[in-house]
Amino acid sequence: SASKELDFLMDDLLGLRQGVSASSPTPPPLTQKQSVKKKKEGGQPENTESSSITVDSGVKDSSPGRKKDAIDDLLGGLSSDLEKIGVRTVPKGHCASCGKCIVGKMITALGEVWHPEHFVCVVCKKELGISGFFEREGRPYCETDYHQLFAPRCAYCKGAIMQNILTAMDQSWHPEHFFCAHCGGRFGDEGFLERDGKPYCTKDFYLLFAPKCSGCGESVKENYLTAANGTWHPECFVCADCLKPFSDGCFMELDGRPLCSQHFHSRQGTLCGGCGEPITGRCIAALDRKFHPEHFVCAFCLRQLSQGIFKEQKGKPYCSGCHNKLFV
Template identity: 25%
Template sequence: MSKKAAEQPSAKMTERFDCHHCQESLFGKKYILREESPYCVPCFEDLYASTCEECGKPIGCDCKDLSYKDRHWHEACFHCSQCKSSLVDKPFAAKEDQLLCTDCYSHEYSSKCQECMKTIMPGTRKMEYKGSSWHETCFVCHRCQQPIGTKSFIPKDNQNFCVPCYEKQYALQCVQCKKPITAGGVTYREQPWHRECFVCTACKQPLSGQRFTSREELAYCLNCFCNLYAKRCAGCTHPISGLGGTKYISFEERQWHKHCFNCTKCSLSLVGRGFLTERGDILCPDCSEDI
């Protein structure tokens, strides 16, 4: 909206020059042009003047109209809603339709830095983590005191550490590779390992999350342990693991899976039955009579 005082028409003009609204003559009076139509000052203020948010009175043509987000104030009314200091040509903040100077806004609404306990001023860069806030320059590693910024960090005991400092001070060292364990480690024989370092001694496949056993303090997956150390069934020649409650039959330094302990000739199960041996074979009583 443009408000300007137009030049007075020449006294020699014979045509009328009236207010567009009240039709009163504007000769010798101040007037305002709006969309190329002239208005006397009273009519213009009644029709188009903004209402001051603070005092509720019209903002006349002879007053400075200060506006913010379609709201208007007299220059004298444009002040902080709490301390009443003028906000003219000063930075301010808005909260719930109230205008506040930066000091009042900071006191009421700004967060406090977790490190220096000072107010974090509006517009200032800050770091936030689990409901706490820091000035960007205050968010530093507790050990080396270097700003963490956007780098990865690890919290411990209400203190924050950059990853290198945390590893030096707190991380366990993997028994296998001697490097720090920051996440996902496993414990075997009260010693720490990376999950990817805890592997079968024979086949090198990861043991984390699967059953395994050990021999002479070395860890093996079940397949490798059975193939390397388990006794073999005299019937099928496959390993007898003895793990998980596996049942087997032992006789004269030979072993059989329970389901393999059968008559060599007729394949009758000999578990719980009498049997005879003939040149290394095990036979049921009936088959032994035929020999």
């Protein structure tokens, strides 16, 4: 039958591809017989024995070139042989690699057809017919070579990222390699903060890089004040002596510490010896103290000692008249 003849031819093709040196299992072609009639001398034709012509195509040659030629010849004649025995053959196309006609098994990929043994990775030449493949610019790659050549690289380990990928700070990371650069902990819901191209958890970032409050010494994270050559929490910016906030927003600075007006003048010795208030204008220095001019008065008659002439008695100023009446 036609199907058996086709199976017979395909087995013969497989034997040639595997380099089997046995003689071809195909049956010998039919013997053509020719009858030659000769006339006897008497005019009667004389029958002679038929001459048999046998063609043997079982040529054996172990060289690769010969084998390839034999395969090509067999493939080329296969269609015509099948046509003779009544089997219609339709070409499956031409291999995208070798350009030859495909008769047996084939692979369809990348919009073309291939011999199974010719559809291989362009790098390592591994056959891709029984495994998956990756395409790049119309060329097939096995999984290993594709990731090695084209997969994104982890910013931490520099290795190829083949599955899950995490993108942060304009770089790619393995999810397990994206952690705090200081403590090595994974980031939670609070996220991360970046410094010099490295990620940090919020705790370590503020500990390492945030300015410290000049009042309490803790990290300043949100609202802050800059004053007296330092950074402050708003609630920590108070008078260094009385610890009261500056209600009017005005403060005095002494040795890098903020002071209210009262305690600044107290430290400077510029509180009036009469009224106890700060002296901001002209003053009179006497009795190891300073006075507003209008507050430097006689301790008895309370008249202003405008001319600066006074007499002292037990640390108090007196005018000459009162001093003479009281102490002379």
